[in-house]
Amino acid sequence: TQLLEQSPQFLSIQEGENLTVYCNSSSVFSSLQWYRQEPGEGPVLLVTVVTGGEVKKLKRLTFQFGDARKDSSLHITAAQPGDTGLYLCAGDGNNFNKFYFGSGTKLNVKP
């Protein structure tokens, strides 16, 4: 059973489109991270959100942590082929240092 559910599982869009990826849970997390993984590589940390309601921006990427710290979203504006990859959310639960990863969203941005 996945503690963190991500949706959609797959997303294929044209360059220039906007998209939103969701990460949901019934559990509360002390912090939540978003990672991007490219084929043949390990996940790379994009951002960490800590405070309920927090919004962080990383160029064209906007991350939001839900008010209750149970969910998060990642919004990409004007997607580019370089954004292609597997996006993973991970929650830092009450268990010290134990990360729970979501199932991932596989994004393909076509030129």
Add this chain to the structure above:
Amino acid sequence: DAGVIQSPRHEVTEMGQEVTLRCKPISGHNSLFWYRQTMMRGLELLIYFNNNVPIDDSGMPEDRFSAKMPNASFSTLKIQPSEPRDSAVYFCASSHDRGRATEAFFGQGTRLTVV
């Protein structure tokens, strides 16, 4: 900083053989994680260490799997005997406790194929 270093990058072995995967965490990090990634199950936490001590090994699939961390700069994950269903990409990650948030840094992984 060299990041988390894993070896080998690829391993092909026959069923029944022993496999040892190696990891060097980022210097100064006090937590180390072993994950397994497959298409079917995604990224699964196998075991994690804090200050070289195994804290939670509940994700280790069975007794064929074992992990050690003899010092702060080295860890191994061993599978003995290996089976075809162990084929996956195995990642090592390390982190440093920063209070409210802890962020993991991953190695490039070891792709294991058991035939």
